[in-house]
Amino acid sequence: MPDRDLARVPPVVAVVGPTAAGKSDLSLDLALELGGEVVNTDAMQVYRGMDVGTAKLPVSERRGVPHHLLDLLSVREPASVAEFQRWARAAIAEVRGRGRVPVLVGGSALYTRAVLDRFDFPGTDDAVRARLEAELADAGAPALHRRLAEVDPEAAAQVLPDNGRRVVRALEVVEITGRPFSASLPRLEYADPAAVQVGVAIDRPDLDARIERRVEAMLAGGLVEEVERLLADGLAEGRTAGAAIGYREVAAYLRGELTLDEARERTVAATRRFARRQESWWRKDPRIHWVRWDDPDRLTRALEAVRPLL
Template identity: 50%
Template sequence: MRPLAIIGPTGTGKSDLALRLADRLSGEIGVEIVNADAMQLYRGMDIGTAKLPYDQRRGIPHHQLDVLEVTETASVARYQSEAAADVEAIAARGAVPIVVGGSMMYVQSLLDEWAFPATDPVVRAQWEQRLAEIGVGALHRELNKVDPDAAASILPTDGRRIVRALEVVQLTGRPFAASAPRIGAPRWDTAIIGLDRDTAVLDERLAQRIESMFAGGLVAEVRELAGRGLRDGVTASRALGYAQVLADLDSGGDGTGAVEPTFIGTRRYVRRQRSWFRRDHRVHWLDGESPDTEQDALRVWRHVS
């Protein structure tokens, strides 16, 4: 069963397209969905990640959702191994695996069998100490000096990944991106659909989405997760929306002051996603506004490369 991957920027409608395609295919074959959004791996991080509620999944099995506690650290290597096992098990059942998400390294690690560089605890500890001394913003600027491509793909607030990139650069003497696989034939002959929308349209969708998240209880969700250790989560605490709400609460606010920072951070993240995914010549880009999106996606999938 040839997998189908639906990737692209946040807010373009990837999950909805996956469900519509599953409905179209259900009359002829089974479909199961594999999540490729790093923050949807976390139990309880539902509103702020736009995780599809269980009762809206139309009976379609979903994998790689709710597999981590917020205190656990998400790992690209772990995801690669477990998601690949899911894809192969789905295909073995005679169903179509649909990979859906916009976490850049997670998608590439899965579709290109990324071989991860070795780690050195001494070197990593040195960079973690440097992070503690100068702060995440300054360390990101140091990364930008030695590896601007890595800095462009890593959030300036993501201390863990900045440390990892600097560790790899020091250990290998090469840019962090050099450890990434060369883009060739996608694993399992996966058909890759990129979903995007006009920037002005997407900005409006993002604004509405973020307003709905806050109206739907994001602040209460963050408060509840904080009681479960969210602040101690190396990865989860930096998720868009969650990090901004925590910062507002910790400064004495009620959480609603995080709306605008969340929108700004999300727009910035969308630019990084576009830059990353647009470099992949295998991606068949579709307009989320087009009435022919489903038909075009199925046409790409049915074409055997």
Template identity: 45%
Template sequence: MSRPIVIVGPTGTGKSDLALNLAEELGGQIVNLDAMQLYKGMNIGTAKVPQYERRGIPHHMLDVLDVNETASVADYQRDARDIVERIRASGQTPIVVGGSMMYYQSLIDEWNFPETDPSVRARYESRLEEIGVQALHAELAAKDPEAAKTILDTDPRRTVRALEVIELTGKPFAASRPTIGKPRWDAHIFALDMETSELDSRLEQRTRRMFEQGFIDEVRHLVPKGLRDGVTAKRAIGYLQVLELLDEFGDSEPTASAVEDALDQTFIGTRRYVRRQRSWFRRDARIRWLDANADATGSLVDQALRTVRKRS
């Protein structure tokens, strides 16, 4: 059966285009590896490839959750692994693409997740709402300093999960980390990156284009569908900033300067996330890095195919 191709790396580097091109070249199907693209209706803010641009190629693990549902790495692991197995059994190549770090790790490594307890998690989520993510992160640091070093004090989901795991297992959060070894299915793993200045420029343009394409209206449309009630979706980069914008102005139309500020904060948050992605993926020696700069020698698809055909 075909060895899957996994494409990861920082936001905005062209992962989706490469996945589509490889799927056409190799006869493949695409499996989403972006946590926020699991959500129905979160399209503009997640740069989800529209249906009409998918070239007739099957896409999986998109639009599987309502915005008031909580995304789960364990659920993703179970469902995505099953989909990859089915694609392989059909004789086609699974092409997994996205930048969500823990979802990537759950797919290709041995990772048995500690059970969750809704009452424990709800208690920490209530604490989060009460004191904020930075104060809750300080509580994590007091209980497990090593876990606090690996989780940003702006990351509410992982902070809550770490505290939950520590309480349920009685062990440090690191004890539940995956075992790193040969990737599942002996997958080809690629990551895209480019010069920071070029990527910053692309991210700024992309963020501005999001707002021009109706991002604020997308968020407005998702509010009555339960966006504010969810735990994960409402904190996605961009969605959080636009919700704060809508809260500030209520039924009034936001001013141009306020919209510009929300745009800037979204760009800053995205750039911060890119730094985390680079740091995470650079630690994985199994990854083959591809040059996504505009002046790179050879197209991304050619760079990838040379490795795939050499190793297959």
């Protein structure tokens, strides 16, 4: 996304913030106001059938706004940040090419940053990856995360301890490049200057309560049945989809390893931890224009941040 005359191209607007803060509603408001289309940046919403547990908006609730990068993969297929970057930048170019404003929204901070910022991906080594994956299967993600913390504390602070795939990738990059994985993470520099981020700010007690209500609603809305269907489609073999919060806990319930109450409690706790990590990531970015989740004028304030690029 090279520099260009900003007056000639619609801006790229990204709505960011923790899960359950209300990003989807604001993204729809902005898309309708700006003549835009939504581009998903949630790592798990790219999977077909992962609807209830990812809070994917059904078509009936999208208010007629076109959505991109949803339902692309089966749950058996892995997804990578590099691959998603290509998809998203192509979708953004297509939307802008029609004179529309792409509005990015999703809970995956790394995916959003990979799309917006200058972010080049190190190579890979199949032998190193296979060895680390074997160690992951044998020792578990927390053990490998402790090793990552020793060799690259900055990367360890940004990768969840139970995200085995990301831990393996970080260790692989350290081994094959001799440089910290954190050195390959995106810089705070937009790849295209016609970009703006609007963050949805929410107090922790309010967020915790919303997360608990969301998990309850997911279970009441058919999450168990969804996981049953996806397990039949190969969810347990999916390296990316199989690790999704909520899905792994319900899968453990279906295997008889947890009660449903325990699965619910673990999903709430994991989602809250994830939200804390998201907040930590986003708060380090001084470019974000924050609006309160419950501010009745939040759309107006968000538009104020976008207007200089229009």
